[in-house]
Amino acid sequence: MSATSTAIPAAKPKPKVRIGDRVFTSTTITAGAVILAVLAAVALFLVVQSLPALFAKPGELPNNADNFWQYVWPLVFGTVWSAFLALLIATPLSVGIALFISHYAPRRIAQLLGYVIDLLAAIPSVVYGLWGIATLSVFVQPFFAWLTDNLGWFPLFAPPVSGTGRTVLTASMVLAVMVIPIMTAICREVFLQTPRLNEEAALALGATRWEMVRLSVLPFARSGIISAIMLGLGRALGETLAIAMVLSPAFIVKFAVLQAQSPNTIAANIALQFPEATGVSVNALVASGLVLFAVTLVVNMIARAVINRKPSGASS
Amino acid sequence: MTTQATTATAPPPAPGRARPTANSLTAGRLPRAVPWLLLCGCWIATGVVYGILDASGATKGFDPVGTIFFGTVLFVVALALISRIVEGGRRAVDRLVTSLVLTAFIIALLPLVSLVWTVIARGLARFDVPFFSESMRNIIGDGGGALHAIVGTLLITLTAAVISVPIGLLASVYLVEYGRGALARAITFFVDVMTGIPSIVAGLFTYALFALVFGPAVRNGFMGAIALSVLMIPVVVRSSEEILRLVPNELREASYALGVPKWCTILKIVLPTSIAGLVTGVMLAIARVIGETAPLLIVTGFTFSMNYDITGGRMMTLPVFVYTQYTQAAGVSAQASVDRAWTAALVLILIVMALNLLGRLIAKIFAPKYGR
Numbered sequence: 001m002s003a004t005s006t007a008i009p010a011a012k013p014k015p016k017v018r019i020g021d022r023v024f025t026s027t028t029i030t031a032g033a034v035i036l037a038v039l040a041a042v043a044l045f046l047v048v049q050s051l052p053a054l055f056a057k058p059g060e061l062p063n064n065a066d067n068f069w070q071y072v073w074p075l076v077f078g079t080v081w082s083a084f085l086a087l088l089i090a091t092p093l094s095v096g097i098a099l100f101i102s103h104y105a106p107r108r109i110a111q112l113l114g115y116v117i118d119l120l121a122a123i124p125s126v127v128y129g130l131w132g133i134a135t136l137s138v139f140v141q142p143f144f145a146w147l148t149d150n151l152g153w154f155p156l157f158a159p160p161v162s163g164t165g166r167t168v169l170t171a172s173m174v175l176a177v178m179v180i181p182i183m184t185a186i187c188r189e190v191f192l193q194t195p196r197l198n199e200e201a202a203l204a205l206g207a208t209r210w211e212m213v214r215l216s217v218l219p220f221a222r223s224g225i226i227s228a229i230m231l232g233l234g235r236a237l238g239e240t241l242a243i244a245m246v247l248s249p250a251f252i253v254k255f256a257v258l259q260a261q262s263p264n265t266i267a268a269n270i271a272l273q274f275p276e277a278t279g280v281s282v283n284a285l286v287a288s289g290l291v292l293f294a295v296t297l298v299v300n301m302i303a304r305a306v307i308n309r310k311p312s313g314a315s316s
Numbered sequence: 317m318t319t320q321a322t323t324a325t326a327p328p329p330a331p332g333r334a335r336p337t338a339n340s341l342t343a344g345r346l347p348r349a350v351p352w353l354l355l356c357g358c359w360i361a362t363g364v365v366y367g368i369l370d371a372s373g374a375t376k377g378f379d380p381v382g383t384i385f386f387g388t389v390l391f392v393v394a395l396a397l398i399s400r401i402v403e404g405g406r407r408a409v410d411r412l413v414t415s416l417v418l419t420a421f422i423i424a425l426l427p428l429v430s431l432v433w434t435v436i437a438r439g440l441a442r443f444d445v446p447f448f449s450e451s452m453r454n455i456i457g458d459g460g461g462a463l464h465a466i467v468g469t470l471l472i473t474l475t476a477a478v479i480s481v482p483i484g485l486l487a488s489v490y491l492v493e494y495g496r497g498a499l500a501r502a503i504t505f506f507v508d509v510m511t512g513i514p515s516i517v518a519g520l521f522t523y524a525l526f527a528l529v530f531g532p533a534v535r536n537g538f539m540g541a542i543a544l545s546v547l548m549i550p551v552v553v554r555s556s557e558e559i560l561r562l563v564p565n566e567l568r569e570a571s572y573a574l575g576v577p578k579w580c581t582i583l584k585i586v587l588p589t590s591i592a593g594l595v596t597g598v599m600l601a602i603a604r605v606i607g608e609t610a611p612l613l614i615v616t617g618f619t620f621s622m623n624y625d626i627t628g629g630r631m632m633t634l635p636v637f638v639y640t641q642y643t644q645a646a647g648v649s650a651q652a653s654v655d656r657a658w659t660a661a662l663v664l665i666l667i668v669m670a671l672n673l674l675g676r677l678i679a680k681i682f683a684p685k686y687g688r
Binding site: 024035045105115117125129237292297299 | 423521
């Protein structure tokens with residue numbers, strides 16, 4: 001098979017340079033460099049297109065904002081707030097699901113259950129949006145009404161309740177359903193990689209199943225869980241259509257989660273406004289997209305730093 | 317682990333303190349049927365409470381959701397309590413966690429079941445031949461179809477795959493086979509960063525790129541393909557990298573030992589060994605981007621007519637079709653529009669599921685057998 005394996009003199013340890021190797025190496029390096037170039041281009045073009053909005057005079061920007069930061073602040077708040085709520089719901093659930101699939105379910109059906117959860121990840125976001133409007137918001141509205149009636153003193157549940165159920169909390173529930181499969185898939189992979197001997201040693205010492213999980217699986221999987229949360233947060237921050245369809249948006253900053261007027265998110269705002277935007281409004285939208293890009297970048301980097309700082313057995 | 321033979325006869329030691337040493341190996345255990353009986357009992361109990369509330373007129377009608385919910389909560393608490401009395405604290409915690417984990421799983425299944433049920437029930441209304449053979453040109457009110465959207469989705473996704481599969485695959489080969497220095501670290505890091513790019517930002521980037529050249533009103537399918545590629549490349553790189561790293565080093569070393577050059581080793585040994593996994597990764601990446609809506613909404617616009625030319629003007633895609641049909645439903649024929657949206661959602665889900673299953677099937681059938 002190897003036509004090139006000619007006799008190489010033993011006295012010459014220098015590797016022979018082959019044309020094929022040269023070509024192949026440079027092609028793969030080019031492909032890698034293209035990725036870097038694309039990312040640089042993303043940042044560069046977004047900056048170029050958003051400059052007019054950053055230096056816009058009062059009166060030019062939408063929503064009567066005096067400057068760009070006043071325009072983007074409610075959107076940033078809405079983005080982070082809805083993503084935070086979604087993760088609050090999704091994190092315990094997905095760790096539980098992953099544990100169930102990896103350590104609790106009968107071995108025979110565990111793989112099938114894993115597929116089912118993976119299929120949840122494959123459903124497009126626009127379909128989640130449809131479901132959020134048509135089914136979920138109708139279903140949860142009575143519960144929201146009950147919450148505001150009985151727990152209205154709690155700032156998050158302050159009345160008046162939304163009549164349609166299309167609130168931040170509903171949107172966050174949809175977001176949570178969307179990020180659960182991603183987080184579950186990663187957690188499950190990491191849980192399954194726990195060294196079998198550690199688990200068996202814990203069981204042999206008389207640990208119950210939960211003690212085995214707590215002693216051997218969870219410490220091993222800590223960095224994996226963090227990276228799962230990171231990926232879920234990234235998806236929740238950037239999720240567009242589900243929010244755009246479910247929320248009834250407004251340019252406000254407030255924590256109450258059950259009211260009709262909800263803080264919009266950056267991504268949903270772009271999707272809703274872009275088709276009709278002209279002039280500086282387009283630049284403002286691009287600039288808000290740049291802010292979103294920066295926020296997700298920071299989230300990713302922080303999470304990565306956390307993972308790298310505390311190397312557990314899972315980090316390969 | 318499961319030693320239930322003696323449990324039926326042994327009396328629970330807790331009340332009488334029959335055994336002085338509370339050894340967890342010999343302490344009493346609950347019979348296997350207890351949790352299930354307790355669950356049914358709790359549901360019946362809450363059902364009775366709700367029934368009495370209903371009969372007394374305090375609530376409007378019987379509430380099955382509340383019955384199941386509060387019955388399950390009652391079950392979790394009661395099982396932990398009983399287990400604590402009979403089996404001791406450690407096993408009680410174990411049982412508590414087991415039921416919590418199971419509950420988490422069932423909670424996660426509810427939206428899936430509800431979503432699939434809703435989409436199928438509402439989508440079947442227009443799941444007919446015209447839906448797949450007509451576009452929305454000159455359609456007002458009933459009728460019409462999504463052929464233009466299906467064609468657009470296929471063309472754009474295919475173009476995106478043609479762009480991103482070679483780049484992603486070669487980059488992952490670089491990372492696994494060549495990458496040692498700063499460049500490899502940078503690529504790994506920025507691929508991670510790219511994975512986190514929100515899809516709408518990819519759309520904005522493509523718009524910003526093309527708007528500089530062609531002016532602010534530019535919309536076409538190729539821009540959509542570029543935007544999808546930005547999202548697809550990191551997915552392909554990540555999955556291919558993982559698969560390529562699975563190829564045993566012994567294979568490479570055997571090949572080198574025979575004097576085969578490195579590029580030949582990669583082409584003839586590494587890639588064929590991992591081809592099934594690579595194909596699966598690509599399929600899953602396609603399935604991931606085919607449902608993307610936000611970037612396409614921005615850069616490809618929407619139209620009601622057929623458009624086979626990916627560089628020529630606005631192009632409809634299936635996700636955008638769902639969005640526009642639902643949000644622009646108004647007037648007397650609003651229901652027809654909503655029906656089309658649901659059917660398009662059903663078609664979209666079917667396409668994505670088919671890609672997913674096909675990918676997994678390929679992985680399963682052709683995968684090389686490794687340990688574990």
